[in-house]
Amino acid sequence: MIESLVSVHQLSKQFRQHWALAGCSLEIRRGEVFGLLGPNGAGKTTLLRLLMGYLKPTTGNATVSELDCYRDRVAIHRQVAYLPGEVRLFRSMNGRQVLKFFSGIRPDGDFQAALRMARRLDLDLSRWVAFMSTGMRQKLALAAVLSLPAPLTILDEPTANLDPTVRTQLLQIIDEIRRDGRTVVFSSHVLSEVEEVCDRVVILREGKLVHEQSMGDLRKMYRIRARIEGGDLTELLPLVDSARHDPLTGRLTIEVAGDIHPVLRWLAQNPVEEIEVAPAGLRSVYEKFHSVPVEQVV
Amino acid sequence: MNLSLLRKNLQESMLLFLGCAGLLAAFSFFRVWIVGRLDSGRFRQIIDLLPKDWERFSSVDFEWIVSYLGRTATTLDEPMVVMLVSAWALVRGADVVGGELGRGTMEMLLAQPVSRARIFWQQFSVNILGVITLCLVVWLAMWMAVQTTQIKETEYPSFNIPLTGFKIPVPNGEPKQILVPMRDVVDATGFAPGLVNLACLGVFFAGMASWLSSNDRYGWRATGLAVGVYFLFAMFKIGSAATPSLAWLGWITVFSLYEPELHIQASQTDSGAVWHWFMVNHVSAKTVAGPLLANLALLAAGASLAMIGALRFSRRDLPAAG
Numbered sequence: 001m002i003e004s005l006v007s008v009h010q011l012s013k014q015f016r017q018h019w020a021l022a023g024c025s026l027e028i029r030r031g032e033v034f035g036l037l038g039p040n041g042a043g044k045t046t047l048l049r050l051l052m053g054y055l056k057p058t059t060g061n062a063t064v065s066e067l068d069c070y071r072d073r074v075a076i077h078r079q080v081a082y083l084p085g086e087v088r089l090f091r092s093m094n095g096r097q098v099l100k101f102f103s104g105i106r107p108d109g110d111f112q113a114a115l116r117m118a119r120r121l122d123l124d125l126s127r128w129v130a131f132m133s134t135g136m137r138q139k140l141a142l143a144a145v146l147s148l149p150a151p152l153t154i155l156d157e158p159t160a161n162l163d164p165t166v167r168t169q170l171l172q173i174i175d176e177i178r179r180d181g182r183t184v185v186f187s188s189h190v191l192s193e194v195e196e197v198c199d200r201v202v203i204l205r206e207g208k209l210v211h212e213q214s215m216g217d218l219r220k221m222y223r224i225r226a227r228i229e230g231g232d233l234t235e236l237l238p239l240v241d242s243a244r245h246d247p248l249t250g251r252l253t254i255e256v257a258g259d260i261h262p263v264l265r266w267l268a269q270n271p272v273e274e275i276e277v278a279p280a281g282l283r284s285v286y287e288k289f290h291s292v293p294v295e296q297v298v
Numbered sequence: 299m300n301l302s303l304l305r306k307n308l309q310e311s312m313l314l315f316l317g318c319a320g321l322l323a324a325f326s327f328f329r330v331w332i333v334g335r336l337d338s339g340r341f342r343q344i345i346d347l348l349p350k351d352w353e354r355f356s357s358v359d360f361e362w363i364v365s366y367l368g369r370t371a372t373t374l375d376e377p378m379v380v381m382l383v384s385a386w387a388l389v390r391g392a393d394v395v396g397g398e399l400g401r402g403t404m405e406m407l408l409a410q411p412v413s414r415a416r417i418f419w420q421q422f423s424v425n426i427l428g429v430i431t432l433c434l435v436v437w438l439a440m441w442m443a444v445q446t447t448q449i450k451e452t453e454y455p456s457f458n459i460p461l462t463g464f465k466i467p468v469p470n471g472e473p474k475q476i477l478v479p480m481r482d483v484v485d486a487t488g489f490a491p492g493l494v495n496l497a498c499l500g501v502f503f504a505g506m507a508s509w510l511s512s513n514d515r516y517g518w519r520a521t522g523l524a525v526g527v528y529f530l531f532a533m534f535k536i537g538s539a540a541t542p543s544l545a546w547l548g549w550i551t552v553f554s555l556y557e558p559e560l561h562i563q564a565s566q567t568d569s570g571a572v573w574h575w576f577m578v579n580h581v582s583a584k585t586v587a588g589p590l591l592a593n594l595a596l597l598a599a600g601a602s603l604a605m606i607g608a609l610r611f612s613r614r615d616l617p618a619a620g
Contacts, residue, residue, distance in 0.1 A: 054405075074411050074413045077408075077410060077411040081409075082406075084406060084409070086619040087406070089406065090310070091401070092309060093309070104301065105302040106410055106411060
């Protein structure tokens with residue numbers, strides 16, 4: 001059995017009449033890259049801020065290494081490197097001073113490691129934070145966070161404001177952290193990035209956790225699009241996870257998880273005119289939960 | 299004590315501190331130097347022209363204010379001095395929580411293994427250290443002015459009676475003006491009770507602003523509120539002194555506990571007066587808080603407000619930057 005680093009049980013947060021997070025339960029294992037997906041206002045940042053102990057849960061609880069996220073937040077912060085969604089740094093410092101401050105304030109901080117990370121992210125440390133662009137500030141914060149040897153790294157939309165080169169570099173660094181046996185929680189809107197680095201993702205919608213997806217399983221899922229004249233669709237249905245057919249245009253969309261051969265065999269036996277077979281991808285999963293009203297998916 | 303955090307706090311407050319310290323030093327020196335320009339006789343004439351009724355605006359009698367010590371001691375009651383020390387305490391206090399939240403830097407700061415209480419108390423300590431240092435700057439500037447200023451005194455011709463030490467004035471002799479070092483008539487260590495009172499007032503404002511800040515998410519709003527309360531207290535003080543029917547306002551303004559000249563005057567006549575809980579104000583003939591009570595009340599109120607602020611900050615939800 002794989003040990004959980006983070007456990008969330010029925011966690012909820014209410015702001016006045018609004019439930020920002022409602023009854024969320026999940027487990028994050030040691031050594032995995034865990035993705036949080038959802039549109040703005042879905043509750044991703046609220047969940048991360050509850051994990052950091054910035055907010056007091058309305059109900060439920062969350063633990064990191066069996067320490068309560070709210071009560072034992074200082075002990076938890078010793079094990080966590082956190083990048084907030086909106087990065088703001090001390091404007092009266094230059095880049096070098098910021099890295100020195102963050103490596104000095106923590107017992108596990110390493111200024112030389114932070115400098116190496118800054119070089120890797122191609123950062124000019126002589127510039128004052130007040131005169132840095134949003135992207136540069138993001139890179140500076142990333143250098144401070146990613147240089148820490150913390151068992152858990154929490155990144156809230158880390159690729160926002162980054163250029164494509166640094167974005168690729170960041171995804172490589174996340175992969176290195178995983179290979180080091182450490183855990184990463186990664187929140188993003190960019191499905192392709194999540195698909196590239198995460199081992200498992202959850203999808204949030206209006207404060208509720210609506211789906212959990214293993215990326216390993218997702219890579220075994222296929223989406224087949226074809227145009228078919230006639231054919232007995234009742235034979236197809238037991239072989240697939242879902243199928244949609246438009247009798248007017250003859251367009252057929254099938255989603256299959258696991259062995260694809262029986263479906264291909266069925267298609268070969270029927271009058272198919274056009275066919276396209278592709279990995280299902282995270283988008284197809286995401287769209288299932290974000291194109292229909294919330295009542296239908298919960 | 300976290301050294302990185304301390305360095306950051308000092309760095310962030312240095313500009314304001316240097317500004318306040320520079321102005322306080324210049325003003326305090328200038329104010330004492332000006333006293334030396336105006337001889338006591340002429341100053342007495344000016345005071346005598348004021349309606350007797352005006353004495354109620356002063357906590358000490360005009361007779362004492364005419365003296366060089368009295369006139370130099372009133373430096374500590376100058377609005378500029380009180381406002382600059384209070385401005386430091388209020389602005390830095392209001393920055394403790396609201397400032398960091400408003401700038402959006404609290405999020406990254408609190409992600410470090412440092413408790414909220416430590417962040418609060420460390421910044422509060424830097425604030426108090428600044429208040430004490432500013433009071434020392436005022437004292438140093440006043441001391442330097444006392445040491446370097448010369449005052450004009452009128453000397454009447456006289457002759458000494460040998461072996462007795464007595465001087466007999468010459469009746470028809472021409473008086474002459476002589477220059478005397480101010481240090482011969484003013485002992486700068488005598489300002490200490492007034493400066494302690496000023497520091498205690500600073501501690502109160504630091505605590506009050508920190509408490510306001512702990513409830514807010516914007517530093518500018520916390521500063522605005524703190525400055526508003528400061529001026530409200532000042533208005534209450536003026537109102538209570540000006541109109542007998544509004545005397546009750548004196549009970550709800552912190553400035554009733556700020557009487558530096560009274561403390562200095564009392565310590566001149568009785569060196570143990572600084573340890574008195576109560577004393578009689580000779581101008582109003584009323585029993586008022588003595589230096590010990592006034593200073594302890596200011597310190598206790600400031601510390602209590604800071605403690606409530608620290609507790610509030612430790613328990614509140616922190617809004618995201620934006």
